[in-house]
Amino acid sequence: xxxxxxxxxxxxxxxxxxxxxxxxQTLMDSGANVRDQAxxxxxxxxxxxxxxxxxxxxxxxxxxxxxxxxxxxxxxxxHLDFTGGKFHDNIVSAMPVDGARQWLGKxxxxxxxxxxxxxxxxxxxxxxxxxxxxxxxVGWNNTILKNAAMPNVLWELQGIQVAKMSTPKPGDKPVVExxxxxxxxRMTPAQFHAATRDLTAFLEYVSDPSALPRHSMAPWVLLxxxxxxxxxxxLKHEYWKDVH
Amino acid sequence: MIKVFxxxxxxxxxxxxxxxxxxxxxxxxxxxxxxxxxxxxxxALLILVNQIVTGIFLAMFYTPSARQVFPGVxxxxxxxxxxxxxxxxxxxxxxxxTTGASMFFIVxxxxxxxxxxxxxxxxxxxxxxxLGMLVFLILMAEAFMGYVLPWGNMxxxxxxVIISIFSAIPWxxxxxxxxxxGNFIVGGPTLNRFFSxxxxxxxxxxxxxxxxxxxxxxxxxxxxxxxxDVKHGPKGNRWSPDAPKDGIPFHPYYTxxxxxxxxxxxxxxxxxxxxxxxxxxxxxxxxxxxxxNSLVTPPDIKPVWYFSPFYAILRTIPDKGLGALALLCSIxxxxxxxxxxxxxxxxxxxxxxxxxxxxxxxxxxxVCLGLIGADVASKVILHVLGPNTDITWWLHLIGYIFIxxxxxxxxxxxxxxxxxxxxxxxxxxxxxxHD
Amino acid sequence: xxxxxxxxxRRRFLTATTAVVGLGGLGTxxxxxxxxxMPSARSKAAGAPVTIDVSKIQSGQIVDYGWxxxxxxVVNRTxxxxxxxxxxxxxxxxxxxxxxxVQQPPNxxxxxxxxxxxxxxxxxxxxxxxxxxxxxxxIGPETFDPEWRSGFFxxxxxxxxxxxxxxxxxxxxPLNMAIPEYQWIDDTHVRVxxxxxxTYV
Numbered sequence: 001x002x003x004x005x006x007x008x009x010x011x012x013x014x015x016x017x018x019x020x021x022x023x024x025q026t027l028m029d030s031g032a033n034v035r036d037q038a039x040x041x042x043x044x045x046x047x048x049x050x051x052x053x054x055x056x057x058x059x060x061x062x063x064x065x066x067x068x069x070x071x072x073x074x075x076x077x078x079h080l081d082f083t084g085g086k087f088h089d090n091i092v093s094a095m096p097v098d099g100a101r102q103w104l105g106k107x108x109x110x111x112x113x114x115x116x117x118x119x120x121x122x123x124x125x126x127x128x129x130x131x132x133x134x135x136x137x138v139g140w141n142n143t144i145l146k147n148a149a150m151p152n153v154l155w156e157l158q159g160i161q162v163a164k165m166s167t168p169k170p171g172d173k174p175v176v177e178x179x180x181x182x183x184x185x186r187m188t189p190a191q192f193h194a195a196t197r198d199l200t201a202f203l204e205y206v207s208d209p210s211a212l213p214r215h216s217m218a219p220w221v222l223l224x225x226x227x228x229x230x231x232x233x234x235l236k237h238e239y240w241k242d243v244h
Numbered sequence: 245m246i247k248v249f250x251x252x253x254x255x256x257x258x259x260x261x262x263x264x265x266x267x268x269x270x271x272x273x274x275x276x277x278x279x280x281x282x283x284x285x286x287x288a289l290l291i292l293v294n295q296i297v298t299g300i301f302l303a304m305f306y307t308p309s310a311r312q313v314f315p316g317v318x319x320x321x322x323x324x325x326x327x328x329x330x331x332x333x334x335x336x337x338x339x340x341x342t343t344g345a346s347m348f349f350i351v352x353x354x355x356x357x358x359x360x361x362x363x364x365x366x367x368x369x370x371x372x373x374x375l376g377m378l379v380f381l382i383l384m385a386e387a388f389m390g391y392v393l394p395w396g397n398m399x400x401x402x403x404x405v406i407i408s409i410f411s412a413i414p415w416x417x418x419x420x421x422x423x424x425x426g427n428f429i430v431g432g433p434t435l436n437r438f439f440s441x442x443x444x445x446x447x448x449x450x451x452x453x454x455x456x457x458x459x460x461x462x463x464x465x466x467x468x469x470x471x472x473d474v475k476h477g478p479k480g481n482r483w484s485p486d487a488p489k490d491g492i493p494f495h496p497y498y499t500x501x502x503x504x505x506x507x508x509x510x511x512x513x514x515x516x517x518x519x520x521x522x523x524x525x526x527x528x529x530x531x532x533x534x535x536x537n538s539l540v541t542p543p544d545i546k547p548v549w550y551f552s553p554f555y556a557i558l559r560t561i562p563d564k565g566l567g568a569l570a571l572l573c574s575i576x577x578x579x580x581x582x583x584x585x586x587x588x589x590x591x592x593x594x595x596x597x598x599x600x601x602x603x604x605x606x607x608x609x610x611v612c613l614g615l616i617g618a619d620v621a622s623k624v625i626l627h628v629l630g631p632n633t634d635i636t637w638w639l640h641l642i643g644y645i646f647i648x649x650x651x652x653x654x655x656x657x658x659x660x661x662x663x664x665x666x667x668x669x670x671x672x673x674x675x676x677x678h679d
Numbered sequence: 680x681x682x683x684x685x686x687x688x689r690r691r692f693l694t695a696t697t698a699v700v701g702l703g704g705l706g707t708x709x710x711x712x713x714x715x716x717m718p719s720a721r722s723k724a725a726g727a728p729v730t731i732d733v734s735k736i737q738s739g740q741i742v743d744y745g746w747x748x749x750x751x752x753v754v755n756r757t758x759x760x761x762x763x764x765x766x767x768x769x770x771x772x773x774x775x776x777x778x779x780x781v782q783q784p785p786n787x788x789x790x791x792x793x794x795x796x797x798x799x800x801x802x803x804x805x806x807x808x809x810x811x812x813x814x815x816x817x818i819g820p821e822t823f824d825p826e827w828r829s830g831f832f833x834x835x836x837x838x839x840x841x842x843x844x845x846x847x848x849x850x851x852x853p854l855n856m857a858i859p860e861y862q863w864i865d866d867t868h869v870r871v872x873x874x875x876x877x878t879y880v
Contacts, residue, residue, distance in 0.1 A: 058314060058317070058322075059322070059325040059329055060329070061329075061720060061724065063720070063724070064329065064720065086727070087727070088720075088723065088724035088727045089724065097315050107315065109316075110316075110317070112325070113325075113533040113534070116522070116530065116533040117530055117531070117533035117534050118530070119530070207533070208328070208335075209328075209329060210328060210329075210335035210336075210339075213335075214335070214517075214518045214519070214521075215518070215519070217518055218514075218515075218518035218519050221514045221518055222511060222514055222515060222518075224704055224707075225507060225510050225511045225514055225704075226511060227700065228507055228697075228700050228701060228704055229504060229507030229508055229510075229511060231693070231696055231697045231700055232500070232503045232504045232506075232507050232697055232701075233504050233507075234693055234697075235500055235503075235693040235694060235697045236500040236501050236503070236504050238686075238689060238690055238693050239496055239497060239500055239690065240497060240500075240501070241685075242482065242497075242685070243276055243492055243497060244677075297712075301712055301715060304715075304716075305715075305719075326719065326721060329720065330719040330720035330721040330722075331715050331719045331720075332711075332714045332715050332717050332719065333711035333712070333714050333715045334715055334719075336711050337711065337712065337715060503697075503701075
């Protein structure tokens with residue numbers, strides 16, 4: 001009787017959660033894969049080159065990146081260290097916090113946990129959603145984070161997007177309906193998507209570096225537990241012969 | 245000469261030890277028809293041990309301080325990242341602790357529901373039930389304080405909202421809130437005292453209550469899915485001529501059966517820990533990956549999933565005082581179960597059809613209140629009815645309906661049994677053995 | 680309900696197998712907890728190699744540096760100091776003149792207990808109970824030793840060491856002071872390394 005109630009109930013719950021999840025789909029699909037080491041390496045390079053000038057990864061160490069991404073100390077310190085830190089140091093941007101507030105209006109946030117907080121798809125969409133907007137201080141705006149104080153540091157790669165404005169009803173203000181690429185950058189749109197995918201994957205790794213060992217250990221742990229449970233079942237059945 | 249540390253040596257010095265072992269393990273005769281719903285007590289004990297062991301280790305690396313270690317980030321928040329990244333295997337210890345916390349509530353809700361289904365709260369087990377309810381209360385406080393410790397943004401704002409509920413208490417409310425916070429706003433002092441309560445005070449209370457809960461149970465013996473008292477049945481089984489015929493020694497039969505339950509349970513937990521420890525934001529909320537910020541309120545402040553049903557009750561009622569009262573009553577009413585239910589028949593298997601319907605509705609109401617409290621209901625309604633619906637109106641509607649069903653179950657139960665309206669089925673003399 | 684004969688052999692086998700597998704799993708599960716006590720990445724970062732510029736140290740002088748929370752000293756020894764290391768006044772009164780106890784890396788097992796004779800790089804902790812001995816560079820009588828030939832004198836319990844950190848007879852300290860692992864990366868820079876940190880998990 002328990003089964004007849006519980007099972008359909010749980011299934012109904014599942015459907016409900018599916019419906020709730022489906023609501024949030026205005027974001028692009030990042031396709032980021034933390035198990036692709038090459039992607040993480042490219043992403044690391046992009047981050048250090050374009051982002052670490054303003055954004056710290058306070059909780060990440062260069063030595064950790066070297067270990068997890070299969071890079072040598074020399075590789076990391078020569079090609080990835082833009083903050084002047086030592087090998088075991090955390091990645092702290094050289095930009096002074098007070099200066100940032102003065103120049104940009106807001107201190108650039110630390111990005112160690114941004115993917116855990118906002119989701120990989122959000123970060124990916126954000127990187128792809130900058131558009132030229134002369135009305136802001138930095139000259140850029142973003143459809144995902146309106147009036148972000150951040151300029152589009154990747155504009156040379158992406159090119160320059162402009163907003164397609166809607167034709168509003170009288171009394172309403174026009175809103176951004178979509179974005180189109182006005183001036184191409186050094187990368188094609190497909191290449192830029194791949195680059196931002198790498199960057200997103202790298203930030204996803206930084207948010208939770210334990211994902212790498214966790215995924216590799218999982219099959220063994222589950223296999224062991226399945227084996228143990230099977231043995232325990234055999235043992236139980238053997239003794240319960242007494243009861244029946 | 246008796247050899248030191250031999251069995252005889254112990255019998256001479258602690259004669260009660262071996263009889264105690266027999267009384268509680270090999271000669272504790274539990275009914276032979278325990279089913280799936282009877283795994284959850286031993287699982288709860290396993291989780292308690294897990295929380296204590298992982299908690300002890302986390303406390304070695306965690307810093308309970310709201311002081312800023314760099315702009316915007318407290319020592320507490322940074323110490324959690326230290327555990328996750330710098331401490332060898334720290335991530336595993338932390339995920340075992342967070343997964344254990346959520347699984348604790350899944351297990352406890354099933355465990356409590358078992359008691360509702362089979363009338364395990366009825367005479368002579370009222371004390372077992374009351375002690376269990378106290379365990380539940382303390383567990384909720386323990387889980388709430390534990391969630392505050394990482395000092396993420398949801399830790400901070402969740403603490404603020406939940407503590408402010410106490411201001412609804414007339415006369416002493418505001419002073420009480422200041423007293424709990426140790427400050428004029430939630431801050432460092434709050435964090436420090438929650439650390440001590442979470443790590444030492446409440447675990448000690450919890451351990452004591454669990455021991456008393458088990459002791460009380462062993463005094464009267466376990467119930468079973470048929471609600472038939474095996475002690476009143478025929479005597480004599482293959483292990484002892486005086487023991488109940490339908491009882492079997494807890495050890496080895498239920499220790500071994502529970503071990504299988506543990507294996508399956510660990511499989512589920514291991515999958516979560518190693519493959520998806522955040523469970524899509526349900527076990528560890530996304531907002532808590534941002535450090536506590538008194539100037540930035542998260543878009544929806546909601547407690548972790550296991551508090552959702554109670555949170556929904558609080559929020560649906562627009563008046564703060566009444567909402568807090570309803571929240572209190574929704575838990576308090578459970579304490580009265582042994583006296584609300586006047587029926588003589590224990591198990592749902594032999595109770596009236598109306599009872600079965602009522603309990604089912606109660607369970608559905610609890611889950612649906614949970615979906616409301618967790619903001620799933622609002623998203624589903626918007627999805628189904630379109631973005632222009634008056635979501636507040638709809639949430640109030642379904643909120644009130646399910647609150648009515650939730651409390652209605654207790655009212656129904658009392659009326660139904662007090663006035664003898666229940667038509668029960670004949671209860672068998674002896675337990676019906678499980679398949 | 681068949682009244683079967685209990686197969687004790689099978690029971691014992693299954694119990695033993697399940698117990699062994701279970702305990703094996705439990706032991707494996709304990710390992711991460713035990714390992715968590717090893718120095719964390721933060722401790723390892725703090726204990727990371729330190730590079731010292733010796734060019735500023737004047738002849739006959741000592742300078743102390745912190746490394747892994749311990750005092751590492753560098754002594755720029757004079758010719759006279761180095762000569763004392765092979766004189767019998769010193770070597771005949773030492774507990775372990777040949778450095779047989781492994782208190783130094785193999786390449787420092789010599790009278791000057793260093794790679795370059797001129798510079799002593801040593802962990803300046805008395806091997807008795809852990810005090811920091813005083814630097815006594817004078818080659819001539821001192822109150823604690825009429826035959827003093829420069830070295831270290833511990834104020835706590837009066838252990839005496841020569842200018843290579845080798846312990847004198849009559850000292851409560853049992854061993855010569857420890858020499859850490861180090862390398863010369865160029866003429867004026869030495870890098871104290873210690874052991875390499877283990878891999879992350």
